[in-house]
Amino acid sequence: MSIRIDNTKCIKCRACLAICPGDLIEFDEILGATMDKQQRCWGCTACMKMCTKGAIELVATDYKVSSPIIEPDDNQTCHHRMSTMTTQASDDKVTWTITKTDGEKIIIETLKSESNQY
Ligand code: SF4
Ligand code: SF4
Numbered sequence: 001m002s003i004r005i006d007n008t009k010c011i012k013c014r015a016c017l018a019i020c021p022g023d024l025i026e027f028d029e030i031l032g033a034t035m036d037k038q039q040r041c042w043g044c045t046a047c048m049k050m051c052t053k054g055a056i057e058l059v060a061t062d063y064k065v066s067s068p069i070i071e072p073d074d075n076q077t078c079h080h081r082m083s084t085m086t087t088q089a090s091d092d093k094v095t096w097t098i099t100k101t102d103g104e105k106i107i108i109e110t111l112k113s114e115s116n117q118y
Pocket of ligand 2: 024025042045048
C-alpha cells in the first residue's frame, strides 16, 4: 500500500510532512505535498489522518512501475482496479471514505483521539 496526493486539493499546510514517520513526503512550492517514494511507504495512514482536505488517498501500488494501479488508461479500460480510501480530518474527527471496486462508498467516522485503533 502507499499513498497518492491530489494536489488540486492540497492547501500546502505541511501537516502530512511533519507526521510521516518515514519522512517520505516532500514539499513543492507550487504543487504542495508530493510523494514519489511509494516503495518505502508502509501505509500507516498517519499522514491521511492529518489532512483536513481529503487530499491523500491510500492506494494499492504496483512496485514494479512505482505507481498507483487503480486508474483507467486513456481508453477508460480499467486495469487492476482496487478499493481506495481517503480521509477528511477535522479538529476532533476523522472521516474515512472507502470506495469499493463497484463504486459503492462506505463512510466511517472516528474520533481523532481514537483513530490510531484503525
Ligand atoms: S496535509 Fe493535506 S493539505 Fe496539508 S500539505 Fe499534506 S496533502 Fe496538503
Ligand atoms: S502512509 Fe505513513 S509511511 Fe506512508 S507516507 Fe503516509 S505517514 Fe508516511
